[in-house]
Amino acid sequence: MNSYDIIIIGAGPAGATFARIAEKSQKILLIDGSSDGKPCGGLLAPDAQKALACFDLTLPREVLVDPQIFSVRTIDLKTKQQRWYQRLYINVDRKKFDNWLVSLSPFNVTKEKGICFKIQKENDGYIVTYKNSSGETINAYGKNLIGADGANSIVRRSFFPKLHTRQYVAIQQWFEEEREIAKPFYSCIFDADTTDCCSWSISKDGYIIFGGAFAPKNCRSIFENQKEKLIKFGFPLNNPVKTEACMVLRPNSLKSFCCGGDGIFLIGEAAGFISPSSLEGISYAINSAVMLNNALLSDKKDKHKEYKRATKSLRLKLIVKNLKCPLMYDPYLRKIIMKSGFSSIEIYQK
Ligand SMILES: Cc1cc2nc3c(=O)[nH]c(=O)nc-3n(C[C@H](O)[C@H](O)[C@H](O)COP(=O)(O)OP(=O)(O)OC[C@H]3O[C@@H](n4cnc5c(N)ncnc54)[C@H](O)[C@@H]3O)c2cc1C
Incomplete structure (x- = not known):
């Protein structure tokens, strides 16, 4: 079984952004099961444009x-x-946008096409089981797990099912x-x-x-x-x-968000980060990935606490949007x- 520092499930804007910017010394597995692309309006709002601008990225x-x-x-x-x-x-x-973001992943990221259907806690990490594009069932071990798998996140449903x-x-x-x-x-x-x-x-x-x-x-x-x-x-x-x-x-209350725990981090819509007024979610996906990376790079011992602290501004912004609804x-x-x-x-x- 292959072993990784981090396994990311989901290569939408959240997962692809984290994979792109994470510490290069880490061995990362990025698994995504999408074939047709995510149903989406494919509109990049000014906040999403700003999130890309902060990396000096230009859209092909x-x-x-x-x-x-x-x-x-x-x-x-x-x-x-x-x-x-x-x-x-x-x-x-939207499909080309996601593919472009994934194409920017550096050498330390192994990209796999596959659907993850089981996750088990094992010692200090997690065993992720997925079916790859050839139909084979593969197990991979990750010390940390990132749920970037969107609204119906298997990571969130498996470990944090009480999302209100x-x-x-x-x-x-x-x-x-x-x-x-x-x-x-x-x-x-x-x-x-x-x-x-x-x-x-x-x-x-x-x-x-x-x-x-x-x-x-x-x-x-x-x-x-x-x-x-x-x-x-x-x-x-x-x-x-x-x-x-x-x-x-x-999302309609602070209980609508979940950042993870015990070696699992949720980013993007898997964490509940999406605007309740416009359903704009791409900027929140990118920004939460950046916040997680900053938290993991920080010298703070409790990375979960640090990630939760870093995303406070996102949660407050979304609650204010909900109040405006x-x-x-x-x-x-x-x-x-x-x-x-x-x-x-x-x-x-x-
Ligand atoms: C119809 C619709 C229209 C929208 N229009 C807009 C818009 O115009 N602009 C905007 O900013 N936002 C829009 N949104 C919101 C936006 O699409 C999401 O908030 C955003 O895509 C979230 O990004 P993410 O990376 O967190 O998750 P996602 O983009 O959902 O990516 C999750 C990825 O995980 C993969 N995945 C899921 N489960 C598994 C699994 N078990 N195994 C392997 N892979 C898995 C999926 O295939 C997917 O590629 C729209 C949403 C919907 C539903």
């Missing part, structure tokens, strides 16, 4: 998609109100974009009858992605119900070419804010 052109859009059309389906807001996102191909957070199912469908029918655009959709979270549409390289986050019960039929309303609203959402779904977390998600307050036009922009020649 292949990662970008067409078009780049500067406003989001916000729609309340119940009141039929619409407003446009300026947004400074970068529109990327809201869980939604995010469903996305892809449609071929007919530009003669609709100009490319981003939208953010509120529909209190189908979800207390939000939905979105994004134009990407000849496709329109329409997605939303729904409570798990009957989520698929609720998604279809909302899609029907949008078709009536003029959205070209017929004949999907791809449907994808995954869990998404929505009623302004976006309470139908009455939203109606007043949209009606006032506060911080919206005027669109000429709609």
Whole structure:
């Protein structure tokens, strides 16, 4: 059985960032099971851009998609109100973005395609069992384990199952974009009858992605119900070419976060770090990986305590975002804010 200083499960932005920046003297195994890429809007918000800027990283052109859009059309389906807001996102191909981050891993990182399905504590470390891309079952030993495996983290479920957070199912469908029918655009959709979270549409390289986050019960039929309303609203959402779904977390209290313990560290969405208002999670994934690396490099003896201390600012930021949620998600307050036009922009020649 191969032995490592650190085993990272999950090579999304959190796991790939940690692998890239960790101490080079450490032997690291990075395992990821994804084949199709993670369902995602693929929008890099200013915080994610800043997280990349802090490493002086520049985005290769292949990662970008067409078009780049500067406003989001916000729609309340119940009141039929619409407003446009300026947004400074970068529109990327999420799979290519993740692959690019992983490609930056240095020589001390062994990358494995595989799905981890069992983790056991053994002496001072952990035995991780995974099925690799050839279907073989492999065991690997790690002195430390990093759970960077996203919302449905097996690491968190196995060792820290009591996470008090809201869980939604995010469903996305892809449609071929007919530009003669609709100009490319981003939208953010509120529909209190189908979800207390939000939905979105994004134009990407000849496709329109329409997605939303729904409570798990009957989520698929609720998604279809909302899609029907949008078709009536003029959205070209017929004949999907791809449907994808995954869990998404929505933290609502300090108990919604878990940084790990006993040689296990959780980073990114596995730790609960994602915005409850916008579901933006890439910056939190990158920043928590940086904070963990700083904690492990520090001279503090208790690395868990140090990582928890370092991530306090992330937790507080997310709780503040949660406190702001009623302004976006309470139908009455939203109606007043949209009606006032506060911080919206005027669109000429709609
Ligand atoms: C539909 C949707 C749209 C979103 N849109 C945006 C957006 O536009 N912008 C934004 O900033 N955020 C967005 N988010 C949030 C963002 O995608 C996540 O918060 C972010 O990807 C978290 O990064 P991570 O590295 O922690 O985990 P992830 O990106 O989820 O990566 C986890 C990785 O672990 C792997 N993995 C999981 N389990 C195992 C296992 N057992 N064995 C091996 N590998 C495993 C997965 O394959 C995956 O590659 C969106 C989320 C959803 C659901």
